[in-house]
Amino acid sequence: MTADPSAPADSRIGIxxxxxxxxxxxxIYTHYTxxxxxKIPFPSAPxxxxxxxxxxxxxxxxxxxxxxALLFVVSLYVxxxxxxxxxxxxxxxxxxxxxxxxxxxxxxxxxLTIVRANRNQIxxxxxxxxxxxxIGCLLEDYAGLRPISDAVRHAIYKAVDVYDADLxxxxxxxxxxxxxxxxxxxxxxxxxxxxxxxxxMVTRTRWAPLKYLVLMTLGIFVMPGPxxxxxxxxxxPYQLLRAxxxxxxxxxxxxxxxxxxxxxxxxxxxxxSVFSERMRDIAEGNDASFFYRVEGPALVARNVIEQHPFAxxxxxxxxxxxNEVANVYMRSAAFSSAWNxxxxxxxxxNYFWLHWIYLGLVWGTVVLAGLSLWLKILGVPSVPFCWMVxxxxxxxxxxxxxxxxxxxLLLSGxxxxxxxxxxxxxxxxxxxxxxxxxxxxxxxxxxxALPPSGV
Numbered sequence: 001m002t003a004d005p006s007a008p009a010d011s012r013i014g015i016x017x018x019x020x021x022x023x024x025x026x027x028i029y030t031h032y033t034x035x036x037x038x039k040i041p042f043p044s045a046p047x048x049x050x051x052x053x054x055x056x057x058x059x060x061x062x063x064x065x066x067x068x069a070l071l072f073v074v075s076l077y078v079x080x081x082x083x084x085x086x087x088x089x090x091x092x093x094x095x096x097x098x099x100x101x102x103x104x105x106x107x108x109x110x111x112l113t114i115v116r117a118n119r120n121q122i123x124x125x126x127x128x129x130x131x132x133x134x135i136g137c138l139l140e141d142y143a144g145l146r147p148i149s150d151a152v153r154h155a156i157y158k159a160v161d162v163y164d165a166d167l168x169x170x171x172x173x174x175x176x177x178x179x180x181x182x183x184x185x186x187x188x189x190x191x192x193x194x195x196x197x198x199x200x201m202v203t204r205t206r207w208a209p210l211k212y213l214v215l216m217t218l219g220i221f222v223m224p225g226p227x228x229x230x231x232x233x234x235x236x237p238y239q240l241l242r243a244x245x246x247x248x249x250x251x252x253x254x255x256x257x258x259x260x261x262x263x264x265x266x267x268x269x270x271x272x273s274v275f276s277e278r279m280r281d282i283a284e285g286n287d288a289s290f291f292y293r294v295e296g297p298a299l300v301a302r303n304v305i306e307q308h309p310f311a312x313x314x315x316x317x318x319x320x321x322x323n324e325v326a327n328v329y330m331r332s333a334a335f336s337s338a339w340n341x342x343x344x345x346x347x348x349x350n351y352f353w354l355h356w357i358y359l360g361l362v363w364g365t366v367v368l369a370g371l372s373l374w375l376k377i378l379g380v381p382s383v384p385f386c387w388m389v390x391x392x393x394x395x396x397x398x399x400x401x402x403x404x405x406x407x408x409l410l411l412s413g414x415x416x417x418x419x420x421x422x423x424x425x426x427x428x429x430x431x432x433x434x435x436x437x438x439x440x441x442x443x444x445x446x447x448x449a450l451p452p453s454g455v
Contacts, residue, residue: 013117017057018125024050024110025129028404029191030182032156039095043103044403051106051403058112069374070108074101076370077315080363084314096315096358099401106403107410111378114414119202119422122415126199130215133192137178137222145180152181172277173224186289189227190396192219194408197234197389201241201415204422209235226275226290227396232267236260237388241381241416285334292346294395295334297353303328305361312360316401318344321357349398351405352391358400371409380413381420 027047034042177185
C-alpha cells in the first residue's frame with residue numbers, strides 16, 4: 001500500500017464501496033451513537049456498520065504486517081491501562097480499550113478502501129459532501145428546513161435540547177447557526193473542514209488551494225464558526241506533503257517556515273476581523289466553548305503529566321481525575337464559576353490533549369511511536385503530515401477513543417498515499433514533451449554513417 005508510481009493510475013472502486021464510504025462519512029458527520037449496553041456505547045454507528053462491511057470487502061488486501069502492527073498498538077494501550085493508578089477503574093478503562101480498538105479497525109478498513117480508489121472518485125465524494133452541507137445549511141436558514149432538522153435531532157440524540165446557545169449565536173453572529181441534523185453547529189463546521197481538506201489532498205484540479213479558500217469563505221458565510229479557520233493552518237501540512245520532492249532540503253524547510261509564518265498571520269487577521277466578537281469573548285474569558293476545547297484540556301494535561309507522568313489517568317479515565325479537573329479549572333483565570341463542569345467528559349473536548357491526559361508523558365510517547373510505526377508500515381508517504389493534520393483538527397474535536405479521532409489520522413494517510421502515487425508517477429515521467437516513437441525518429445537521433453565498403 002505504498003505510494004508506488006507503478007500502481008495502476010485508473011484503479012477504481014465499485015458503487016457498493018462508494019455507498020459504504022458515504023455511509024461511513026454520514027456516521028462521522030452525525031456522531032450518531034447507539035447504546036449497546038448500560039456501559040458500552042456504539043459510537044458513530046453508521047460508520048461502524050460501513051466499516052465492518054468495508055473490512056470484509058478488503059479482506060484480501062489485509063497484509064500480515066499491517067495486522068501485526070495494529071495488534072502491537074492495541075497491546076500498547078493494554079499496557080497503559082495496566083500501568084495506570086487505581087485499578088478500581090479498570091472496568092471503565094477496558095470499555096475505552098474496546099472503543100478505541102473498534103475505531104482503529106474501522107479506520108483501517110477505510111484506509112484500505114481509499115487507497116484502492118481513483119483520486120477523482122474520492123475528490124468528487126468529499127466535494128459532494130461539502131456542497132450538500134452548504135446547500136443544506138442554506139435550506140435550514142432560508143427555506144424552512146430548520147423544524148425538520150430539529151425534529152430529527154431531538155429524535156436521535158438523547159438530550160431534548162442538545163444545543164442551548166442559540167441566543168449567544170444570535171448575539172455573536174446575528175442569527176442562529178445551522179445544525180443540519182447534527183447535535184450542534186460545531187459538528188457541522190468540523191465535518192465541513194475535514195471534508196474540504198480531504199478534497200484538497202486528492203483533487204487534481206488547478207489552483208486547488210485557492211478553490212479550497214473559496215470553500216472556506218462560503219462556509220464562513222453559510223455556517224459561521226471559528227472551527228472553519230482551522231482550514232488555513234491545515235494548508236501548512238498540505239504544503240509539507242507537496243514539498244517532499246523539493247530539494248535541497250534546507251531550501252524546502254525555509255520555504256515551509258515562511259509559508260507557515262504567513263499562514264499564522266492570515267489566521268490571526270481573519271480571526272480578529274471575521275470573528276472579532278467571538279475573539280473578544282475568548283480574550284475576556286467569556287467563552288466556555290473555547291475554554292473546554294483548547295485552554296482547559298491543555299491545563300488538565302499539564303497537571304496530569306505532573307501528577308501521573310507514567311500512565312496518566314488511563315483510557316476514558318475522567319472519573320479518576322474528576323476532582324483534579326475541577327480544581328484546575330477553578331484555579332484558571334479564564335474560567336467562570338457560572339460554567340457547569342459536572343460532566344467531566346463534556347468539558348475535555350480536545351482529543352490531542354486527551355491523549356496525554358489518558359496516557360501520561362511516558363505511555364503517551366510510546367503509543368505515538370507505535371502509531372507512527374503502523375502508519376509507516378501502511379505505506380503513508382509522510383507520517384509527520386498525518387500528525388500535523390491530526391493535531392490541527394484535534395483543536396475542534398474530543399472523544400479520543402471514538403471513530404472521528406482515528407478517521408482523521410487514517411483518512412489523511414490514505415489521501416496522502418493517493419496523492420503521492422500520482423506525484424511520484426509524474427516525477428518519473430520523461431521531461432521531453434514528445435512521444436516516445438518520435439524520440440526514436442532518425443531526424444532526432446541520426447545513426448552514425450557506415451564505413452565505406454572495403455575498409
